[in-house]
């Protein structure tokens with residue numbers, strides 16, 4: 001007998017919500033996008049028809065009988081939903097998490113888990129109060145094809161016990177600048193800073209690969225290029241008197257005519273996105289609290305040391321990762337499809353190639369949607385737990401506390417503050 005389609009609801013239909021629709025449809029599981037829950041219905045409909053298909057076309061196979069665009073959970077028919085994706089900002093997801101659990105369906109929780117330690121505590125308390133709640137943390141780096149290979153190599157013992165990890169996250173300059181352009185102001189209050197909204201992926205990846213938790217953290221965050229203020233800083237791009245000489249002027253960053261058209265349709269003049277004041281048009285040099293060079297050292301319970309750095313101004317993007325163990329080491333760039341393993345005394349050296357998989361985030365998005373919908377179908381346990389999200393968040397806040405105080409921070413103390421109960 002043919003299985004019924006999984007009826008999906010998506011809370012928060014901005015960049016992330018939109019970007020998960022195609023991976024869901026491509027996941028190989030029969031799904032139906034049934035509810036788009038976003039306070040801005042005009043924008044939701046605009047995005048839907050721009051990126052996918054006209055939602056009012058009843059003949060469309062993906063949205064039959066039709067997608068319902070609603071503003072809040074209260075308008076969702078609880079008998080007509082099998083799974084929820086929470087893809088609004090960290091703050092909105094924290095505020096609405098308990099209500100999301102009341103639907104009694106599996107929940108996909110975007111990273112980062114929350115925008116504060118109190119928020120994390122609130123989420124974990126709500127989760128524990130609901131014994132059968134199923135929450136899948138959206139750490140898509142775990143679903144990068146190379147990650148699977150690294151996990152296997154470590155498990156086989158090819159490099160022995162991991163003792164040291166070098167991890168450099170490099171954001172291409174235009175990507176780094178986009179955080180200042182889009183999110184300056186909002187990031188600190190709604191999404192946390194870079195250690196929270198971005199590095200949580202990396203912290204989780206390390207915790208996942210070595211299956212351990214950090215004990216103490218030292219960090220230092222600094223602004224070196226963007227957000228410094230000064231005489232060349234302005235309010236935004238479209239009113240700027242220096243646009244002709246600025247390499248970050250918005251229209252110069254767009255290298256395709258269609259991207260520019262999309263930008264103009266969406267953000268300039270009377271447009272859906274403008275109606276909520278979301279315009280990625282801030283001057284990237286305007287004074288900001290965001291930092292573009294972030295370093296963090298973590299000492300783990302099992303003795304491993306992580307040396308993490310994140311820069312927002314690289315010419316080429318990537319994550320350079322080196323794992324050094326008692327019997328060998330492995331090194332790779334997560335953006336490539338290959339890693340190199342060297343064993344002790346140069347006894348052997350081999351390369352591992354990952355299967356080339358298409359899709360957003362190096363093929364990780366379709367795979368994470370497949371894993372989530374498999375969990376929904378099988379009613380199995382979540383492979384990516386809410387506590388994993390809490391630990392990644394705590395590492396980020398420990399980093400900020402350390403950077404502000406210029407001292408080592410006890411992570412276990414902060415884990416208690418965040419409501420983490422597991423040892």
Ligand SMILES: NC(=O)c1ccc[n+]([C@@H]2O[C@H](COP(=O)([O-])OP(=O)(O)OC[C@H]3O[C@@H](n4cnc5c(N)ncnc54)[C@H](O)[C@@H]3O)[C@@H](O)[C@H]2O)c1
Nearest residue numbers: 012013014015016037038039040087088089090110111112
């Ligand atoms: N895993 C990844 O690779 C990845 C990538 C990008 C973003 N993200 C995460 O996704 C989240 C959203 O980021 P974004 O860039 O899509 O932001 P966004 O601002 O583009 O989208 C947020 C959406 O939420 C809606 N919204 C606001 N308040 C709401 C409410 N009360 N109820 C329902 N909808 C509401 C807004 O109208 C907007 O459409 C963030 O937490 C971010 O960290 C994850």
